[in-house]
Amino acid sequence: MRTRPLKVALLGCGVVGSEVARIMTTHADDLAARIGAPVELAGVAVRRPSKVREGIDPALVTTDATALVRRGDIDVVIEVIGGIEPARALITTAFENGASVVSANKALLAEDGASLHAAAEKYGRDLYYEAAVAGAIPLVRPLRESLAGDKVNRVLGIVNGTTNFILDRMDTSGAGYSEALDEATALGYAEADPTADVEGFDAAAKAAILAGIAFHTRVKIGDVHREGITEVTAADIASARRMGCTVKLLAICERAADGASVTARVHPAMIPLSHPLASVREAYNAVFIEADAAGQLMFYGPGAGGSPTASAVLGDLVAVCRNKLGEATGPGESAYTRLPVSPMGEVVTRYHISLDVADKPGVLAQVATVFAEQGVSIDTVRQQGKDGEASLVVVTHRAPDAALSGTVEALRKLDTVRGVASIMRVEGE
């Protein structure tokens, strides 16, 4: 084993960074044995240097992240700052100055992964980011390496723990969205500003990364159709229950049937209680991958948190250090298929639509005519009368999303339709 240590710079020392530093110290011998050389924490860039950080030598702490990555003696930079800048500039500077990079930065990779990969390739460095998607659950490496000889057709998963916690609470307790969000905040599952989670931005970033790797093409966060969970109501959850379903925020990446394009989307959807994703509770994550030869695979685990994310970062650190020692690099970007990303309107899906309608003859005929005019075929209709009013629950067959949303617009214009109580896509059947 080499005795001269590999030098690691840590950018960011929050929940994840401090756990990375802790494990690097407590498991130093194991890491050295697995890498073939010791690793040494050579510097830690932080915003607030005065904060006491247990187990970290204060002499290593700096506020000048740029100077740290420019030192020239750093072998690997671990970036757990998050956000676009200064993370992007620091990573690029790290590549220029001889370091490979391990990052947990989903937002940056989903926004500009292509230019980061290009910079890594230009300078012959590694860029690894298992921690950017679903915490400790191995997904990037299985997609990029284990399934490298297969053809992935679909990735379907729960990739945001906060929203899964909220929807799970709404499902089990009958609570409304605000009440469940309050509970998630009180328990530390939601941040003070929960926008990134509840509006689906976090899940959309992960969907972009997964779609890019799965289909060997480039998908940016802007290509991902995104709907959050803020408009999911207790009534939606109750409707789902009546159908033998539950509501989950899903990230869905698909190859089109003709293979000529891909789609990526994040939105709440009803899935049958019998589907394995329906039993993913609290803040857990789970992802299904469907491939030609492998069939259907599922990966499940904690999708966030300091320790699980640190586990993923350190797994990448070991790989990148081994590559350094072997003067090699791991797999880089694979975007050779150059498949275009189709808009949401072209995605083929199913709708569950719950309408409040006038309780008089001919309403169902009127409603059915609207569906027919839009070319949408109806799977089931359930009609229920109550005091002159009635509710009509329609589940469609599969149709392009544009036709389905067009149908809803047309239904809203009918005099006999008093209101659209709930619209939700149905997946996992």
Added chain:
Amino acid sequence: MRTRPLKVALLGCGVVGSEVARIMTTHADDLAARIGAPVELAGVAVRRPSKVREGIDPALVTTDATALVRRGDIDVVIEVIGGIEPARALITTAFENGASVVSANKALLAEDGASLHAAAEKYGRDLYYEAAVAGAIPLVRPLRESLAGDKVNRVLGIVNGTTNFILDRMDTSGAGYSEALDEATALGYAEADPTADVEGFDAAAKAAILAGIAFHTRVKIGDVHREGITEVTAADIASARRMGCTVKLLAICERAADGASVTARVHPAMIPLSHPLASVREAYNAVFIEADAAGQLMFYGPGAGGSPTASAVLGDLVAVCRNKLGEATGPGESAYTRLPVSPMGEVVTRYHISLDVADKPGVLAQVATVFAEQGVSIDTVRQQGKDGEASLVVVTHRAPDAALSGTVEALRKLDTVRGVASIMRVEGE
């Protein structure tokens, strides 16, 4: 991209090999793009050359596997023959003659992985074997790479599809073992000679491989305690049901609480219906991995079959070919912890014991005394009388397996115990 192809020799052209050859042809462009060079099937060693093999050029077929691996121009040998010899000699010869090896041979790796790894290292070649454990489910790579920065404490899984199919049928239909085995055979889930599956040899080989990688030590199939499912009765399954459990054949690899040893075992066990492994149906596989930082991860998918196994082989082929082009090798054996494997008697577990006893006063006291004498603490007892006979169902607290089996022996000697109707370990709680 390099235009000169990498040459691949395929040893074995059965269910898996023919699928590997097929995908290498149909997905040649994708494989080339992902590897960075085309791959060419340069030879196929078979036992019966006269058999027509669709899509394989007869000129490539040979019965002389040794000559094929000795050719000297082969970059990668794919070994899907199975068994110890000639597979071992062929793999070693391949290494000597410049080739890296992708193998699906669980029996050989569990018997003699150490010497194969040593040979690979000596000659600077790769030895990859994702397909040896649980078909297409990525397990070797996640354990060896994704969790390389973490400490794995436990691997618990269903790793044999045939036995899971049989137990699932017994559970859902109330069928006995023989009847369920017949159904499995008729449907192609069990081989004509099902010994390797139903006696747990196949699962034990996988347990040895998983334990070795998970704990960075050497575990051979002979170190794995092994009990098959041939003695599982409809009564056992019914007992499990009454406890809110089901019966699964589990492979369990654990690090001892003091960290100084490991254990590996395969046996049927009752697990609660609420445990995710309880809902793994038919011939599917699923494996839980518990690690310090990552927490609990689960991997699920098809554990066998030509296509899923071929998917795993081809993922390894891509990795090994990339390494070849980069003049690097992937991670080799990691056995630095040298942890000893403890015998089954030292494993801490729980027993479910169902006794037929005389229906008279004092029996429970007698039975309880036996447990106390062996130092085994009782969790629950259920007593049920029927026509002068009674049944006593005892579930113990956790205790060393030796104490539990000693207790059963002592109970058998009691006059008031007419018979031991069912003994089974309880896991997953």
